[in-house]
Amino acid sequence: MTKPSIASFHSVSKHYGTHCALRDFDLEPREGELLSLLGPSGCGKTTVLRLLAGFETPDSGEILLDGRTLAGVPPEARDVNTVFQSYALFPHLSVFENVAFGLRMRKLGGAEIRERTESALRMVRMEGLGGRRPLQLSGGQQQRVALARALVNRPRVLLLDECLSALDYRLRREMQMELKELQRQTGITFVFVTHDREEALSISDRIAVMRDGRIEQLGAPRDIYERPANLFVAQFAGESNVLEATVTAVTGPDTLTVDLAGTPLAVQSGRHFGIGEKVALLLRPEDLHVHDGANGDGGLAGRVLERTYRGVTLDTLIALDAGPRIKASEFFREDAPALDHPPGQRVRVSWTPGWEIVLAHDAEA
Ligand SMILES: Nc1ncnc2c1ncn2[C@@H]1O[C@H](COP(=O)(O)OP(=O)(O)OP(=O)(O)O)[C@@H](O)[C@H]1O
Ligand SMILES: [Mg+2]
Structure with a gap:
């Protein structure tokens, strides 16, 4: 059965100056799915995430989260979190404090902060390393901390922007599987940006293949690979x-x-x-x-x-x-x-x- 949508873009357009980054864009991420945005550099993938996170506003069209419009809702009031390619951890804070940061900002009680932070660190298999500083961690471990820092807020939607691309090939493959597993366990909707077709094919429930600010095809990995809608999708998918x-x-x-x-x-x-x-x-x-x-x-x-x-x-x-x-x-x-x-x-x-x-x-x- 098809799950209901959790967020929607309705005819969204976004220009930067005269450059049109998204045109008449429609997309409905579903409850609990891993949806990938796949496309070449500059096709508008990051723009989609920034619009949903509230770092950009659309020129026209509407974006909804849980059926409510996001127009005028500032980033910190949106129930979404982003994991970037550069993990953007605070170097002077311990792993524990990096993960707890968002909860402290929300002024939650000490016991709840401890419990949720530890649970998030367990989820990414980093329990026991809470006392370290980010620079005392490997790239893969830093990536896990960045994930824990986003998951600790229990967002409705987690946005991941090329978050594995700094990792070497083997670690990247490992993290792809972990990410998929984490997504299943938590049931949180992941919107995952990548320009790596293998990555998109292997972890996604659905893939939106983008070109020039539009979606060329939206479907399950197998549809995209075996029944490409056009030559662009066919060549991009494999x-x-x-x-x-x-x-x-x-x-x-x-x-x-x-x-x-x-x-x-x-x-x-x-x-x-x-x-x-x-x-x-x-x-x-x-x-x-x-x-x-x-x-x-x-x-x-x-x-x-x-x-x-x-x-x-x-x-x-x-x-x-x-x-x-x-x-x-x-x-x-x-x-x-x-x-x-x-x-x-x-x-x-x-x-x-x-x-x-x-x-x-x-x-x-
Ligand atoms: N702040 C900005 N000002 C001007 N142009 C921008 C800005 N941000 C993005 N663009 C342009 O909008 C288009 C879409 O950018 P976007 O970052 O969404 O692409 P992308 O698909 O994420 O690309 P990449 O794979 O390289 O990260 C690009 O042509 C980009 O140059
Ligand atoms: Mg980008």
Whole structure:
């Protein structure tokens, strides 16, 4: 069952001078979900968080929290907290006092402050380190303190702005899982900003893919990856081969023939295209198989340019006879050792029929 929304942006626009950072923006984070905003630098992700937190005001439109308008409500009176990329901890205060700071400002009683601060430190697995100063902590530990400092207020919505991007790869992966776990445990709505697609795909309940102050697609990670609404989303959500083709025949309700630089190719698509229309044929590298020999049916013929060993996968770069280059990432399998296709070898590239994605050609993407 779909959960009710906890906050909403209705037709919100925001300019900085003449620059339009958000245009006619609609978004409804739901009760208890982890919603990611994913998009390139400058697309407006931070602006969305700053508007919800009250550090910016919209030019037009309306923002609600728990059904009440936030117009005129100052940041400190909003039931939201933000965790920034720079943890912004107070260096002269202990970990405990950093976390307790918000509660002291609200003049809560000593016993309650102690109990809530300790509970927040336990949540991020930092119990026992309350006496340290931030500079005596690792990057990952500082990040946990910043999280505890936000969670201690038990906000309705927690805003996280690229908060893991200062961490190295392994720690970052670890913290992603912890964050997801923390979100489940607390049931607090997280709005999580990132430009890292793997991060967004692996932890989110839903992802809003943004471009130029708008949402291009909003959906579950799987929808975004497997059923991208357009070429921009497809390319932003994952590595992909994009081949330009022209529709030459509509052969059924879901089937088309396209021409790829002289090679006819039968493809499937739920979308409707007209004969002569230019389309983008999208093939994910991990969906492709490379076979020896250029003869045979199905798939596309080409010549191997390069092989790259990547541990989990073996990547092959192929120059198709039809022109473009295409990359295949094949997983190693015990029972079927990957064939070696040395550079120069003639090969065919195939994939499971229907796994191709056919999208409208988009000059901007
Ligand atoms: N205070 C400001 N004054 C002027 N322009 C701004 C201001 N803040 C943001 N912008 C501009 O508005 C646009 C959106 O900025 P925003 O910070 O929301 O992007 P972002 O998606 O968070 O990008 P990044 O991934 O780089 O953090 C950008 O083009 C940015 O340059
Ligand atoms: Mg930003």
